[in-house]
Amino acid sequence: MKKRYIIIFVLLVISQTKAQDKFFTKTGYVSFYSHSLVEDIKADNNQSLSIIDTKTGKIAIKILMRSFMFKKALMQEHFNENYIESHKFPKAAFSGIINNYEDLDDKITKTEITGTLKIHGKEKEIVIKTNVVITNSKIVLSGNFNVEVADFDIKIPSIVSKNIAKTIKITFELNHEPYK
Amino acid sequence: MKSKILKIVISILLLVSIVLIYVVKTYNKPHLDTKNSKTDFTITAQKFINEYLQDEISADKKYAEKLIQVKGKIYNISTLKGDGVITLKFPGLESSIICYLLPEDNSKALTLKKGQLISIKGICKGYLLDINMVKCVFVE
Numbered sequence: 001m002k003k004r005y006i007i008i009f010v011l012l013v014i015s016q017t018k019a020q021d022k023f024f025t026k027t028g029y030v031s032f033y034s035h036s037l038v039e040d041i042k043a044d045n046n047q048s049l050s051i052i053d054t055k056t057g058k059i060a061i062k063i064l065m066r067s068f069m070f071k072k073a074l075m076q077e078h079f080n081e082n083y084i085e086s087h088k089f090p091k092a093a094f095s096g097i098i099n100n101y102e103d104l105d106d107k108i109t110k111t112e113i114t115g116t117l118k119i120h121g122k123e124k125e126i127v128i129k130t131n132v133v134i135t136n137s138k139i140v141l142s143g144n145f146n147v148e149v150a151d152f153d154i155k156i157p158s159i160v161s162k163n164i165a166k167t168i169k170i171t172f173e174l175n176h177e178p179y180k
Numbered sequence: 181m182k183s184k185i186l187k188i189v190i191s192i193l194l195l196v197s198i199v200l201i202y203v204v205k206t207y208n209k210p211h212l213d214t215k216n217s218k219t220d221f222t223i224t225a226q227k228f229i230n231e232y233l234q235d236e237i238s239a240d241k242k243y244a245e246k247l248i249q250v251k252g253k254i255y256n257i258s259t260l261k262g263d264g265v266i267t268l269k270f271p272g273l274e275s276s277i278i279c280y281l282l283p284e285d286n287s288k289a290l291t292l293k294k295g296q297l298i299s300i301k302g303i304c305k306g307y308l309l310d311i312n313m314v315k316c317v318f319v320e
Binding site: 026027046047049062063064066067069072074076086087090091 | 244245
């Protein structure tokens, strides 16, 4: 009986010194890419907020839509004012859970994140394939996935519908560090 | 008769080229030049953060996408992908203002120290735990 208590105590100490409970980044990279016959459109966001709870593998991401930087000012304006309507929906959000979290380590491993993506006020359940590397001082998630414009009730005027793809490719790289 | 047709053709050509120039100019409209554009608001870091903490939605309505000049104390100096990042804070307030510099002002960031009082202007992008400002330049 005594032995069992000692084991539990040791395990508790190890689990507490192993790492902090939360890892985060305020400068996560998220970009999207639209390919069409008329033109290719790309926008980058380097200010994404992402927090991982290392006890559970839960992840929460928030992104300011206005922080997407386009090459052309006019496209950025149309994106914010007409399509995404940043004045009504300033943020995109994702909350989910990293699958097989407890099996991941410092080797690059492919896994999936299951969760809910909210853009333009509309929610959609998605599964995102991701590469994961976990060390004592870092959690790096990177990968890409596709979203359908129609899933998020984003209206593209017919006059430019040939310029904007129906499926948008999202690329991400999130370098989390321990939350101080 | 011939000269009349010629006149019509010339005026149509002129009109088409004016429209074309306008379309191309609008399409290639430049991004806001933070250095040389007129500032929309001049504010202290304390007031700016407080307004966002009290009511994010109305602060966003007032400040988002606007050119803001902020005066405050440097809490941290860092870099992101080679460009300078200045964080302003006010004692007692949890949130900060994160200012992402334009590459042209990177060298100036190296001459600054933590705790120093500065004025900086940039485009406000909204609030995510902190106020985010991009394309920032220092104001003398």
